[in-house]
Amino acid sequence: MGFFTKYAIYFVCLSCATTALSKDIVDKSNIDFVHYQAEITPNFINKSIDGVVEITFTPQVQNVNYLSFSSEFKRIKSVYFDGKKLSFSVENDLLRVKLPASLKTIKTHSVKMDYSASPTQGMKFYDDHLFTVFHTNKWLISHNDLSDKATFDLSIKHDVTTSAVGNGTLVSRKKVGNTLLVSRWQQNTPIPLYTFDFAVGNFEKQSIDTDSVNISMLYRQEVRSGLSAELIEKAFKDVSDMLLFFESKAGFTLKQGYTYVVVDGSMAQEASGFSLVGEMFVHALQTDKNENWFIAHELAHEWWGNSITSSNFSHFWLNEGLVVFMVDAYKQHLFGEEADKNEMKVAIERVQRAVKENRVAPVAFKMVIRESEINHTMAYSKGALVFYMLREKLGDKLFWQSLKQYSLSYQGQSATTQNLKSSFEEVSQIDLTEFFERWVYGPEIPTLDL
Numbered sequence: 001m002g003f004f005t006k007y008a009i010y011f012v013c014l015s016c017a018t019t020a021l022s023k024d025i026v027d028k029s030n031i032d033f034v035h036y037q038a039e040i041t042p043n044f045i046n047k048s049i050d051g052v053v054e055i056t057f058t059p060q061v062q063n064v065n066y067l068s069f070s071s072e073f074k075r076i077k078s079v080y081f082d083g084k085k086l087s088f089s090v091e092n093d094l095l096r097v098k099l100p101a102s103l104k105t106i107k108t109h110s111v112k113m114d115y116s117a118s119p120t121q122g123m124k125f126y127d128d129h130l131f132t133v134f135h136t137n138k139w140l141i142s143h144n145d146l147s148d149k150a151t152f153d154l155s156i157k158h159d160v161t162t163s164a165v166g167n168g169t170l171v172s173r174k175k176v177g178n179t180l181l182v183s184r185w186q187q188n189t190p191i192p193l194y195t196f197d198f199a200v201g202n203f204e205k206q207s208i209d210t211d212s213v214n215i216s217m218l219y220r221q222e223v224r225s226g227l228s229a230e231l232i233e234k235a236f237k238d239v240s241d242m243l244l245f246f247e248s249k250a251g252f253t254l255k256q257g258y259t260y261v262v263v264d265g266s267m268a269q270e271a272s273g274f275s276l277v278g279e280m281f282v283h284a285l286q287t288d289k290n291e292n293w294f295i296a297h298e299l300a301h302e303w304w305g306n307s308i309t310s311s312n313f314s315h316f317w318l319n320e321g322l323v324v325f326m327v328d329a330y331k332q333h334l335f336g337e338e339a340d341k342n343e344m345k346v347a348i349e350r351v352q353r354a355v356k357e358n359r360v361a362p363v364a365f366k367m368v369i370r371e372s373e374i375n376h377t378m379a380y381s382k383g384a385l386v387f388y389m390l391r392e393k394l395g396d397k398l399f400w401q402s403l404k405q406y407s408l409s410y411q412g413q414s415a416t417t418q419n420l421k422s423s424f425e426e427v428s429q430i431d432l433t434e435f436f437e438r439w440v441y442g443p444e445i446p447t448l449d450l
């Protein structure tokens with residue numbers, strides 16, 4: 001990039017202490033949850049679901065003697081462990097299952113639970129469509145770890161007049177009686193639990209054929225959404241170009257197709273293999289072509305977030321700051337230099353507003369933080385600015401080589417800030433300790449003179 005950048009600095013207070021120069025801390029679960037098989041029947045009228053879930057797991061430590069899962073929003077009907085019915089207790093939204101004997105490591109076991117749920121989080125119900133969103137353990141009995149990935153086999157029982165979308169490949173669609181269908185998907189590459197999702201609704205469909213995979217858009221009828229087939233086609237016309245752009249930067253391709261489910265309101269949430277995007281954003285795109293961020297953002301998560309996943313919330317900027325930056329880089333590719341600068345100006349304004357309102361924190365933490373402790377402005381906007389500065393510091397060639405090395409090294413895995421730093425140092429042969437201490441773990445806020 002050829003324009004002058006000046007780093008002006010504000011000194012701000014840290015809300016959380018960090019230990020200088022220590023390593024990132026990653027906490028490991030005692031149990032590896034390997035595979036989920038679920039059968040879900042949603043009920044539009046009652047805003048509820050009936051579910052059966054079987055979880056296959058391997059203990060990572062000796063003598064595991066109980067399992068516990070969140071039972072929030074759920075009524076547990078029965079629990080089976082390795083095929084045998086077990087008693088269980090539910091207290092303070094926690095399902096606790098005492099195992100018949102202490103488990104040894106290496107051996108694989110399964111726990112199967114029958115339940116119903118009326119989730120007011122993690123799932124949204126409308127009269128003509130419904131979908132799950134981010135907090136999987138609100139609708140599915142499941143463990144809750146940002147980076148631990150598992151495979152998923154999901155069957156959804158839904159009305160024959162509706163369409164349904166799940167993760168992975170649709171393997172069967174069977175009629176049950178005259179009015180119901182059971183659609184089943186298999187996701188054979190492990191994905192993060194928060195991207196386990198499905199959507200059901202009265203959707204119309206449009207498709208785009210790319211050289212590699214099929215891209216589809218599901219959207220509500222024009223009379224409900226105000227979106228015609230032509231409008232959808234026009235809004236999503238750049239998706240194949242986006243796909244090529246992100247594939248070239250990550251160094252690996254999408255293996256399965258991808259679906260955008262256009263839903264009521266202002267949703268923008270990635271699942272694996274599909275995303276939920278709000279009708280409001282598609283309408284905004286009609287009047288301003290620059291408003292295509294949500295299409296690029298959710299697609300970019302297929303690489304950064306869904307495949308390469310931040311190991312915990314301390315490194316959430318590796319999911320979000322990087323994706324905001326990648327969308328800006330895509331806009332530069334599509335619209336030219338000015339578009340990239342404009343996006344960075346927006347990021348700076350957001351960070352400066354946060355400083356004024358005393359909402360400040362580092363971009364990443366060396367200790368483990370909870371989801372509620374994420375500072376979204378720092379993870380998204382300052383995170384994107386850090387990647388922008390890193391690109392300026394290293395130059396285009398080294399920056400994109402480093403990003404590709406990082407992406408290929410952690411494909412299908414979880415990553416920490418130190419992993420990213422090491423990839424960039426390995427390729428560039430530049431010690432980035434000072435840069436990361438100052439801009440990522442440190443309190444300074446950059447102002448780029450664009």
Ligand SMILES: [Zn+2]
Binds near residue numbers: 297301
């Ligand atoms: Zn995102």
